Amino acid sequence: MLIIPCPHCGARDYTEFRYGGDASRPRPAHGTGTVNEWHDYVFVFDNPKGIHREYWQHVQGCRQWLVVERNTATNELSRAQLAREATRT
Amino acid sequence: MKHRYSAAALARHALTGKPWPRAWRAAPPKTDYDVVIIGGGGHGLATAYYLAANHGIKRVAVLERSYIGSGNVGRNTTIVRSNYMMPGNTEFFEHSMKLWEGLSHELNFNVMLSQRGQCVLAHGPSQFDVLARRGNIMRLNGIEAELLERNEVKALLPYLDYSAESRFPIYGGLLQRRAGTARHDAVAWGYARAADDHGVDIIENCEVIGFERDQDRITGVRTTRGTIGAGRTLISVAGHSSQVAAMAGLRLPVESHLLQAFVTEAIKPLVDHVISFGAELFYLSQSDKGGLVFGGHIDGFNTYTQRGQFHKVQNVAECAVAVMPSISRLRLLRHWAGIQDMTPDGSPFMGRTPLANLWLNGGWCYQGFKATPAAGWCMAHTVAHGEEHPLVRHLALDRFRSGNGYDEYAHGNWTYKQ
Ligand SMILES: Cc1cc2nc3c(=O)[nH]c(=O)nc-3n(C[C@H](O)[C@H](O)[C@H](O)COP(=O)(O)OP(=O)(O)OC[C@H]3O[C@@H](n4cnc5c(N)ncnc54)[C@H](O)[C@@H]3O)c2cc1C
Numbered sequence: 001m002l003i004i005p006c007p008h009c010g011a012r013d014y015t016e017f018r019y020g021g022d023a024s025r026p027r028p029a030h031g032t033g034t035v036n037e038w039h040d041y042v043f044v045f046d047n048p049k050g051i052h053r054e055y056w057q058h059v060q061g062c063r064q065w066l067v068v069e070r071n072t073a074t075n076e077l078s079r080a081q082l083a084r085e086a087t088r089t
Numbered sequence: 090m091k092h093r094y095s096a097a098a099l100a101r102h103a104l105t106g107k108p109w110p111r112a113w114r115a116a117p118p119k120t121d122y123d124v125v126i127i128g129g130g131g132h133g134l135a136t137a138y139y140l141a142a143n144h145g146i147k148r149v150a151v152l153e154r155s156y157i158g159s160g161n162v163g164r165n166t167t168i169v170r171s172n173y174m175m176p177g178n179t180e181f182f183e184h185s186m187k188l189w190e191g192l193s194h195e196l197n198f199n200v201m202l203s204q205r206g207q208c209v210l211a212h213g214p215s216q217f218d219v220l221a222r223r224g225n226i227m228r229l230n231g232i233e234a235e236l237l238e239r240n241e242v243k244a245l246l247p248y249l250d251y252s253a254e255s256r257f258p259i260y261g262g263l264l265q266r267r268a269g270t271a272r273h274d275a276v277a278w279g280y281a282r283a284a285d286d287h288g289v290d291i292i293e294n295c296e297v298i299g300f301e302r303d304q305d306r307i308t309g310v311r312t313t314r315g316t317i318g319a320g321r322t323l324i325s326v327a328g329h330s331s332q333v334a335a336m337a338g339l340r341l342p343v344e345s346h347l348l349q350a351f352v353t354e355a356i357k358p359l360v361d362h363v364i365s366f367g368a369e370l371f372y373l374s375q376s377d378k379g380g381l382v383f384g385g386h387i388d389g390f391n392t393y394t395q396r397g398q399f400h401k402v403q404n405v406a407e408c409a410v411a412v413m414p415s416i417s418r419l420r421l422l423r424h425w426a427g428i429q430d431m432t433p434d435g436s437p438f439m440g441r442t443p444l445a446n447l448w449l450n451g452g453w454c455y456q457g458f459k460a461t462p463a464a465g466w467c468m469a470h471t472v473a474h475g476e477e478h479p480l481v482r483h484l485a486l487d488r489f490r491s492g493n494g495y496d497e498y499a500h501g502n503w504t505y506k507q
């Protein structure tokens with residue numbers, strides 16, 4: 001069972017959330033970037049076996065977007081923050 | 090073949106009580122090979138076999154980090170069919186289907202191909218039209234397909250729900266009679282044994298942990314059993330393509346996702362076809378042991394854990410009962426999972442990489458078992474000739490860069506973004 005600790009709602013089952021994918025790569029600003037940069041942003045994934053920073057939206061709770069750190073080899077969650085407060089690293 | 094399997098051999102062994110010889114040698118790694126294949130799943134083994142059998146390239150090693158059959162080749166729901174619609178896929182999967190039809194003889198190993206027929210259900214007129222189109226395209230390509238009206242589906246599959254209360258009423262279906270199932274382990278064992286017979290070294294418990302390179306050329310692999318030189322190297326590791334490609338400094342359009350499969354307690358023979366539900370990604374068949382085998386969608390977030398989430402168990406059980414309410418009292422006995430590559434368009438990558446001498450057969454998800462013979466056939470050709478086989482040219486690794494994403498089913502990794 002994957003349990004996500006929402007900063008607003010507490011520990012909730014992952015089925016209350018919608019997954020939003022890799023949160024570690026910044027989206028190029030509109031009107032900037034080469035085709036290759038956009039290609040890599042849209043289509044290419046680090047896909048790590050280990051710690052992955054990722055978006056989850058608590059659609060059946062507070063509806064906030066979170067940034068969660070999860071180990072993809074074990075599904076252990078180490079951290080969950082509100083996306084707007086999360087710093088990109 | 091050194092030890093051919095036959096009725097006579099079976100009788101001889103029964104009478105003498107002599108143990109059967111190993112099906113393939115436990116080959117120790119040599120210092121170098123003409124071709125090194127990373128990954129001893131169905132695809133890697135089939136590629137090795139066709140390299141030797143079709144192209145005379147026999148100094149080949151298959152490196153498997155675990156044991157043969159431990160990957161998705163031994164975890165899938167064993168469905169084989171060739172009812173694909175887009176130019177490229179249609180021909181590729183039909184080539185595979187034809188190879189399946191001769192495979193037990195070719196390998197001298199019974200892969201238990203059961204052409205029981207596969208029926209895709211339509212639950213409304215628009216879905217029926219889409220199936221009609223798919224069937225017409227198949228027939229234009231010389232592949233048999235039958236469009237069935239509701240009453241014809243009912244005659245063929247009387248145990249589904251045709252009641253007025255049905256949540257997803259059955260409107261019609263598309264039947265491919267040559268489709269069916271094959272014994273997945275036998276496919277791995279059969280290709281391994283036949284490749285070994287041609288001199289291919291199958292090296293188990295040998296994990297690739299890095300590459301040897303001379304600038305942009307890959308010259309060998311580092312493994313847990315030492316360094317092995319390679320004229321050409323093929324990555325064929327199913328759900329771990331990103332991991333192995335990263336050892337060569339490559340990033341791929343791939344995420345690794347978990348797919349579960351399910352089997353119920355055994356019942357008497359009832360389901361004599363493979364049935365695909367049309368209202369959700371769900372399908373069912375009955376195994377020779379009597380259990381109903383269910384398959385569904387990926388769990389929906391990238392993971393390497395091989396442990397499915399309960400949510401999917403519920404979802405798949407709901408689909409099963411929606412299409413076949415009579416099985417609602419059956420108990421699920423087991424469920425398990427495999428890690429598969431998911432690509433943005435749900436289609437695999439077969440062919441060159443940016444590095445010389447390094448080839449890729451990856452990105453396989455739901456459709457990879459039925460593809461096994463053709464994937465091996467085409468990859469062997471591709472590696473032997475240094476040029477992609479015509480049947481896989483639509484599957485280039487750089488297709489997104491040129492706007493040529495190849496989306497047959499909208500099955501990509503970002504189902505979670507829809
Ligand atoms: C639950 C489930 C159901 C499925 N159902 C169907 C179906 O009904 N029909 C269908 O067509 N397809 C189906 N598939 C898909 C199909 O099983 C796969 O696409 C296909 O088996 C992948 O190719 P493979 O057999 O070579 O993979 P695998 O058997 O996974 O082989 C890859 C091998 O690479 C090895 N490996 C990984 N990393 C390394 C390394 N660093 N060094 C050495 N070796 C390494 C692994 O140990 C593994 O044995 C299903 C998949 C799953 C998980």
Ligand SMILES: [Zn+2]
Nearest residue numbers: 006009061062
């Ligand atoms: Zn919340």
